Amino acid sequence: MGAAPTAEYNFSLNEYFTKGSLTCLTEETIKNRVSPEFPLMLNIEPTNACNAKCYYCPREITAEKQGVHYMDKQLYKSIIDQITPDKLIMINYHKDGEPLMHPELPWMIRYAKEKNAAEILHLNTNGTLLRTDRAKAIVSAGIDDITVSIDAARESTYRDLKKIKNLEKVERGVRELIEYRDSIQGNTLIRVKIMEFDSVSSEEIEEFCYKWKDVADQVQVTGTHSWSNAIDGMEVTDGLPEHRFACLLLWYLMAVNSNGLVSKCNYDWDYSGQLGDAKTQSLRDIWQGHQAKIFRNAHLNGQWSCNNVCKNCVAWAGFKDMQGYLEQHKRFYR
Ligand SMILES: C[S@@+](CC[C@H](N)C(=O)[O-])C[C@H]1O[C@@H](n2cnc3c(N)ncnc32)[C@H](O)[C@@H]1O
Numbered sequence: 001m002g003a004a005p006t007a008e009y010n011f012s013l014n015e016y017f018t019k020g021s022l023t024c025l026t027e028e029t030i031k032n033r034v035s036p037e038f039p040l041m042l043n044i045e046p047t048n049a050c051n052a053k054c055y056y057c058p059r060e061i062t063a064e065k066q067g068v069h070y071m072d073k074q075l076y077k078s079i080i081d082q083i084t085p086d087k088l089i090m091i092n093y094h095k096d097g098e099p100l101m102h103p104e105l106p107w108m109i110r111y112a113k114e115k116n117a118a119e120i121l122h123l124n125t126n127g128t129l130l131r132t133d134r135a136k137a138i139v140s141a142g143i144d145d146i147t148v149s150i151d152a153a154r155e156s157t158y159r160d161l162k163k164i165k166n167l168e169k170v171e172r173g174v175r176e177l178i179e180y181r182d183s184i185q186g187n188t189l190i191r192v193k194i195m196e197f198d199s200v201s202s203e204e205i206e207e208f209c210y211k212w213k214d215v216a217d218q219v220q221v222t223g224t225h226s227w228s229n230a231i232d233g234m235e236v237t238d239g240l241p242e243h244r245f246a247c248l249l250l251w252y253l254m255a256v257n258s259n260g261l262v263s264k265c266n267y268d269w270d271y272s273g274q275l276g277d278a279k280t281q282s283l284r285d286i287w288q289g290h291q292a293k294i295f296r297n298a299h300l301n302g303q304w305s306c307n308n309v310c311k312n313c314v315a316w317a318g319f320k321d322m323q324g325y326l327e328q329h330k331r332f333y334r
Contacts, residue, residue, distance in 0.1 A: 011218060013120075013145070016089050020222065022122065022147065023266070024318035025089070025252060033089070034252050036331040039287055040088060042118075043255035043266040044079060045095035046071050046102035052126050053163035054151075056195075058230040058269045059096040066271060069258035070102055075279060079256060080117050082283045088118035093143075095255050095266050100129040106137035113142040120144045124193075126162070130173025139181050145189045147220065148174050152200065153208035161199060175215060191218040198235045227269050228312040240317045246299035246326055247316035254287060262286050264295055264307075267315055272308035296333040300326060 011019065018024040025033075025040065033040055047070045050059050091112060093099045102108070112121055122145040129135060130148070138146075150170055152158035158167040174192060181188050194200065194208045205221060212219045223237035247265075255263040256278050257271070264273035273295065276286035286292065298306035300323065305311045326332070 011220070018318060020220075021318050022090075022092075022145075023249070023253075023315070025248070027320050027322065029089075030248060030252065030322065031325065034329075035087075036288060036329065038084070038087060038284060039254045040252040041090045041092070042079075042083075042088060042283075043092040043095050043253070044071070044076070044108075045097060045256065045258045046076075046093055046099045046105055046108060048095070048097035048258045049101045050096070050098040050126075051101065051128055051164070052098065054126075055161055055163070055199075056197075056224060056231055056234055057096075058227050061230065062096050062269050062271075066257075066259065068097075071256075071258045071260075073104055073107070075260055076104075076108055077111065079278060079283065080112050080115050083115070083117045085116040086119075090120040090122055091118040092266065093121070093123035094125070095257060095263075096269055097258065098126055098128070099123050100125050100132070100134055100138075103134070106134060106141045109138050109143045110141040122147070124149055127170040127173055128164070130170065130177050135173070135177055136180050139177065139186050139188050140184060142186075143188050145191070146177075147191045147193050148216075149193050150174070150208070151194055153194070153204045153211055157200060157204060171211075178215070178217075189217045191220055192216040193220040193222060195222050195224050195237075197224040197237050225267075225314045226312070227267065228309045230269060236314055238314050238317055240314055241321075243321070244302070244304060245316060245319075245321035245323055246296075247310070247313070248319045248322060249315060250292070250296050250299055251326065251332060254283070256283075264292065265309075265315065267313055268307075268309045270308055273310065293333045296326075300333060 016025055016029045018026050049068045121143050124147045127148040155167045178190050192212045209219050225238055226234040226236050249265040253265055255266045260277055260279035262275045262278050264275055275291045295306055
């Protein structure tokens with residue numbers, strides 16, 4: 001997301017994505033690929049359960065309000081079956097929770113692979129469960145890309161940020177998973193990530209990069225956002241342009257929560273950006289539906305308070321202003 005200040009570790013995943021982001025597609029990709037029929041990217045949240053309590057994440061408030069859910073297999077199958085092969089650029093298997101806590105995750109990945117559901121199957125994990133058969137099984141099932149949100153190079157920072165112990169176990173998990181991937185000649189890209197903000201010193205970020213540069217396939221340093229001010233006092237390090245413009249995520253991404261409710265994007269931690277329910281509606285109908293059009297229209301008219309999550313969000317800043325282009329494509333918002 002956004003324009004994080006650390007340029008050195010801002011890479012491009014491939015030609016579809018802007019530098020430093022696994023969420024923001026380039027202007028060219030958007031012009032060539034977006035469709036009023038179906039999104040280009042889906043977040044599918046296997047579960048919103050989590051075994052960490054990261055101070056920069058509002059998941060606990062979400063779980064309190066919405067309950068804790070593990071996505072039902074039938075629902076997952078119906079979601080994948082609605083995807084036309086070769087059309088999706090990426091499925092992200094995460095939103096608010098820790099995906100590796102879902103026992104059926106390997107089956108989920110295998111099913112999506114068999115159906116050729118997306119060019120890239122990716123997930124973010126906190127890495128606590130990497131030393132398990134389940135982690136190995138998602139690699140054997142062919143997951144393309146894993147980002148391990150380690151977020152620290154020192155045990156003390158790790159504990160302060162995540163309210164859990166044992167950074168060393170997570171680090172060992174990453175190394176062992178890379179060894180396993182190599183032993184089966186798998187293709188999964190394994191990346192480690194840290195965030196640049198006031199709780200992590202620049203020396204620690206350097207330590208992190210040094211520790212991982214010859215071990216992981218990629219080292220990513222990102223900025224932070226405040227989940228639209230859900231986290232009091234959270235430093236936002238993603239740079240913001242002076243003038244706000246329509247967020248392009250509304251034109252190419254949807255997020256299916258573990259309970260089946262569909263959110264306009266992965267930042268919708270409080271479900272105020274709900275578009276529909278995948279248990280009772282098709283994804284196509286939701287993408288082309290009334291609520292999605294209301295939010296797109298609101299963004300084209302500068303009504304950022306159209307829902308609580310858009311109000312103070314910074315995700316839009318990772319893109320360019322494409323207002324003229326968006327206005328021409330009326331099927332998205334009329
Ligand atoms: C909400 S987590 C869920 C997936 C998984 N549990 C994990 O830890 O990676 C998804 C991603 O959001 C990132 N994240 C959480 N809070 C953030 C914030 N305030 N700013 C930027 N990124 C954040 C995490 O580091 C993680 O990479």
